[in-house]
Amino acid sequence: MAKIAIMGLGVVGGGTADLLTENRERLRKSCGEYLDLKYVLDVRDLPESPYRDLIVHDISAIVNDPEVSVVAETIGGLHPAYDYTVALLSAGKSVVTSNKQLVSEHGAELLALAKAHGCRYLFEASTGGGIPVIGPISRDLSGNEFSEISGILNGTTNYILTRMKGGGVGFETALSEAQKKGYAERDPSADVEGVDACRKIAILAATAFGKLIPPSRIHTEGITAIRQSDVAAAASVHAAVKLLGRAIRRGGECFVLVAPFFVPDDSPLSHVDGVYNAISVTGNYVGDVTFYGRGAGAKATASAVVSDLIAATAGGGVSPVWETADEGFPTEFGTFSCPRYLAFSGVDRNAVRVVFGEVEFIRGAEGEVACLTPNMTERECADAIARLTVGGGQLLSAIRVYESGDRPEA
Amino acid sequence: MAKIAIMGLGVVGGGTADLLTENRERLRKSCGEYLDLKYVLDVRDLPESPYRDLIVHDISAIVNDPEVSVVAETIGGLHPAYDYTVALLSAGKSVVTSNKQLVSEHGAELLALAKAHGCRYLFEASTGGGIPVIGPISRDLSGNEFSEISGILNGTTNYILTRMKGGGVGFETALSEAQKKGYAERDPSADVEGVDACRKIAILAATAFGKLIPPSRIHTEGITAIRQSDVAAAASVHAAVKLLGRAIRRGGECFVLVAPFFVPDDSPLSHVDGVYNAISVTGNYVGDVTFYGRGAGAKATASAVVSDLIAATAGGGVSPVWETADEGFPTEFGTFSCPRYLAFSGVDRNAVRVVFGEVEFIRGAEGEVACLTPNMTERECADAIARLTVGGGQLLSAIRVYESGDRPEA
Numbered sequence: 001m002a003k004i005a006i007m008g009l010g011v012v013g014g015g016t017a018d019l020l021t022e023n024r025e026r027l028r029k030s031c032g033e034y035l036d037l038k039y040v041l042d043v044r045d046l047p048e049s050p051y052r053d054l055i056v057h058d059i060s061a062i063v064n065d066p067e068v069s070v071v072a073e074t075i076g077g078l079h080p081a082y083d084y085t086v087a088l089l090s091a092g093k094s095v096v097t098s099n100k101q102l103v104s105e106h107g108a109e110l111l112a113l114a115k116a117h118g119c120r121y122l123f124e125a126s127t128g129g130g131i132p133v134i135g136p137i138s139r140d141l142s143g144n145e146f147s148e149i150s151g152i153l154n155g156t157t158n159y160i161l162t163r164m165k166g167g168g169v170g171f172e173t174a175l176s177e178a179q180k181k182g183y184a185e186r187d188p189s190a191d192v193e194g195v196d197a198c199r200k201i202a203i204l205a206a207t208a209f210g211k212l213i214p215p216s217r218i219h220t221e222g223i224t225a226i227r228q229s230d231v232a233a234a235a236s237v238h239a240a241v242k243l244l245g246r247a248i249r250r251g252g253e254c255f256v257l258v259a260p261f262f263v264p265d266d267s268p269l270s271h272v273d274g275v276y277n278a279i280s281v282t283g284n285y286v287g288d289v290t291f292y293g294r295g296a297g298a299k300a301t302a303s304a305v306v307s308d309l310i311a312a313t314a315g316g317g318v319s320p321v322w323e324t325a326d327e328g329f330p331t332e333f334g335t336f337s338c339p340r341y342l343a344f345s346g347v348d349r350n351a352v353r354v355v356f357g358e359v360e361f362i363r364g365a366e367g368e369v370a371c372l373t374p375n376m377t378e379r380e381c382a383d384a385i386a387r388l389t390v391g392g393g394q395l396l397s398a399i400r401v402y403e404s405g406d407r408p409e410a
Numbered sequence: 411m412a413k414i415a416i417m418g419l420g421v422v423g424g425g426t427a428d429l430l431t432e433n434r435e436r437l438r439k440s441c442g443e444y445l446d447l448k449y450v451l452d453v454r455d456l457p458e459s460p461y462r463d464l465i466v467h468d469i470s471a472i473v474n475d476p477e478v479s480v481v482a483e484t485i486g487g488l489h490p491a492y493d494y495t496v497a498l499l500s501a502g503k504s505v506v507t508s509n510k511q512l513v514s515e516h517g518a519e520l521l522a523l524a525k526a527h528g529c530r531y532l533f534e535a536s537t538g539g540g541i542p543v544i545g546p547i548s549r550d551l552s553g554n555e556f557s558e559i560s561g562i563l564n565g566t567t568n569y570i571l572t573r574m575k576g577g578g579v580g581f582e583t584a585l586s587e588a589q590k591k592g593y594a595e596r597d598p599s600a601d602v603e604g605v606d607a608c609r610k611i612a613i614l615a616a617t618a619f620g621k622l623i624p625p626s627r628i629h630t631e632g633i634t635a636i637r638q639s640d641v642a643a644a645a646s647v648h649a650a651v652k653l654l655g656r657a658i659r660r661g662g663e664c665f666v667l668v669a670p671f672f673v674p675d676d677s678p679l680s681h682v683d684g685v686y687n688a689i690s691v692t693g694n695y696v697g698d699v700t701f702y703g704r705g706a707g708a709k710a711t712a713s714a715v716v717s718d719l720i721a722a723t724a725g726g727g728v729s730p731v732w733e734t735a736d737e738g739f740p741t742e743f744g745t746f747s748c749p750r751y752l753a754f755s756g757v758d759r760n761a762v763r764v765v766f767g768e769v770e771f772i773r774g775a776e777g778e779v780a781c782l783t784p785n786m787t788e789r790e791c792a793d794a795i796a797r798l799t800v801g802g803g804q805l806l807s808a809i810r811v812y813e814s815g816d817r818p819e820a
Contacts, residue, residue: 140542143716287703
């Protein structure tokens, strides 16, 4: 019988404890032995909790118990999660986590620490909720060289964008609907400003490319500037606006970014609606593979935590090694190139054509000029916009266009 | 350095050899050591092949070489693949395979043989081509009780159905287009009659439920009877006709079947077009997760073969145990219940309503009565159809309607 501890009995920790209880017999089949919850570390006493008898307040109870070899960290945030994780790994105990902030900022160090102490640091639950993605990329697709991972990594923003499209409402209305349904926090900034997606794409990029880029060095835009008319313009060209995290390797270049994109209807990412997440991976043998499901929630995330508990308990398996990316990685963002949707006021089509060349004009809001540009770099686009607005025009929206390599043919 | 052998240098075997060569350095990173191809077993000499110097014709060269511990079987069919696999597993060598016929008919026995000899029998490549699905279900989702696995498991039929919808052509025309493009064989019967999908759903059902049902006991229908007007009727109610393999557990009942279904547009399976495959899994914690990608082809399938080669080389991992399903599993198909699309000639709406009760009439072809029924069992439906046709009506089409449990809310 394997003895388990959970640190942090919040939403995910509680779901994990419930799964260990409800699916106990199933887990014995998967694992070959029972997974027994021995401790729950929490600052509270939680007298109403079914797990109240397992509560401890001091990490040393777990660190010093030789019976416990695997611990789930579902505290979130940097401290004390970092300190507890270091103490456990240093004691040779494996740690599995849903903590995207910790993995995205200290993953390289914690993986090295686990390796040095012959235990494991696993983080399937940190990205994509219950959707298996870290495991499939690092194991099932490990024969491939990866050229891209792009995904809808945040359910809150995807719910808002889905409502703006389907319900025809503006950002503020969609956000307050999301808050009412419990899909958005009272302070929604980490979601709507792209911070959450940024941490997840950092983890995915490291999983695919072996280098962890500090989130502070990842170009990150949120969705607060998206207007209902932008969403309508996207629909008029058979696309949907989606907040994507993207990690792209092209030749010697590598780009990692979070930003809203026009996603064409023939991409598997375009039909991912509501709070769902999806991640597309491109490998040089497998082509495009997409993973789709619930990216958050107590039960879905618990499914991922428990699969890592099983893996850590079973033993074996190769832990990845992540380098910390140096200054040359990713490539300087000014050279990133893609087509763009732009909307202006105070200029005419002719002025746009003079500056941007062969654009495709599309249906924009009343009194605006909207167009799709050919491929241009960040720097070229900023320069062109500056030239256009110096003559009195105003840029209302600029959204990149997503082009995936591999499409169904039919 | 690990020494590998490939049996059968056909499409998948050739792709596997190419991947081992092209991604050699990448594989060393994933594996910790080089994967070295030492033998290729084939009946031919293949003097033009880059692998001609590795060719052997006698399995004993591989069985008796202690350097080789892992072998890829990409021969296909039952014999000699079965005999070679038995010889290798009995000698303690792990075998990884793309052979869906062999796994679906002898998987239980071969897994037991591998376990008895301390080696592994792995078959990610047998289902879904390059899409990771066996691994994710048996590892990343292994904390869940599964209630359903449903998927588009055959690219040929999905291409044909996609063309019938998008191109407005009939089955015969779409089939001959598929043959011209190399997506269908000259004898397409294994694909269009559902035999290929049947083998794959047998493997998926065994992976999720632990019991292997002989393909001969799985209710299997193909797509040869689907008319263009059925596809159009589906589109008129915001659905697409898709050939699905389904394994469903409801309470104490279990149903496994292959048949065309009306798949509503809000299901992730409905937008899977062309030769792509997708598999949706429902677990009691994770909810619905869908895996999408190229379900066939040399390179994609090689990606799956090689991930198993890596896993078998790395060691560790728990092999599943499959029971052979007894007569009570799956549940008697006559009790399977779902809504249905039906099209008749020679009857009026009133006659249909008298027999079927509260149906929803929909747009059918000229001179036909088309409707969607409420939930009814196979037996109830057959009885009702018999009653209706005894009065001179003719049943033109009967297609089940797919209802998944978990939908994006927005």
